[in-house]
Amino acid sequence: MAVQDDAREQQMRDRFNLRVTDDRKRDGIDAFLSIDGRIVNFELKSTTSGSVSTVRDFGPKHIEKWKDLHWIIAVYDNDGSKILRCHYASPVDMAPWVDRKRNYVLPDVVLGQDIASAVESSTVIKIFDGRTGPYSKDDAKWIMKNQWRAGDYKAAMDVPGGYSLGRMTEMMSLRCAYLMARGSTLNNPHIEKSYVDQLPILDEEEPAISLREHVRNYFLSAAATEDATA
Incomplete structure (x- = not known):
């Protein structure tokens, strides 16, 4: 990982009071949050241009990994020194983008x-x-x-x-x-700026509290959906 990317991830973990696993390289999880008896795993991304690069070789393993991940996307100023805003994305928020990429590689995978x-x-x-x-x-x-x-x-x-x-x-x-x-992989698919812009923005005054509110709302919404379809 580039030193700059590593520094940004640490800055995001500090801002939102997130933790990292003891053996991060093996599990590939950028950060996690323990909340209400759950362990919530996060993908941390940053950008100065608005669009977000993801992985060099996107394929089935990333589809499987990302289906349950929550995301934080930090938008920095042009020189990458200051966070302008941070977006939160639940698994549901990211599902349309992941599904589009999955459909793109599906014929080659099969x-x-x-x-x-x-x-x-x-x-x-x-x-x-x-x-x-x-x-x-x-x-x-x-x-x-x-x-x-x-x-x-x-x-x-x-x-x-x-x-x-x-x-x-x-x-x-x-x-x-x-x-x-x-x-059959896709080389570094970007999350488009237009997609990032429509994601919820986390509160700048109380970022850690704001994140936890969004996470709790996600699980409440998921529980309500399960009850409605039961």
Whole structure:
């Protein structure tokens, strides 16, 4: 993460009294809030232009991650030194934007999944120049590369010291799915300025209190919707 982005996120966490997990890199959550017995996770974004950059490779994992996240978007002045205002977005607020991006990548995602599921043992045999197994750990690393860690290779072994043709076929399918997923991503989709502008603005005098009011209203609204459809 760029130093400037990291500093802005810390400024936002301080402003809204948010916390960060002990192992942030692993969970990918920018900040969280404990409120009314709930843990509410946040995505923190900032901009000087109005539109907001998101992630380099947007795909299914981000769709899954973002569906329950709350967002704070800080709009800075032109030189990025002062926050002009902060917008709050609930999962419902962000759903139309996320759904549009999901629909954009959906054909490529489905295509990749179908291709991966069609991998057969004949493909494995062809890649290994006619060898039908068993396959060694070095063979597995040749296929999976840095996609797996040491423990993954050990856990996948299904014959003494190695892998059967069936297991290697499964691994080849996983590798295919991984490569296809990378190809079906969208490069840094921006949240448009017009979208950001219509999001609720958090109170500048009492930002932490204002945020908690919006979060509580979101859960009250969600509960009311569930009751109405029960």
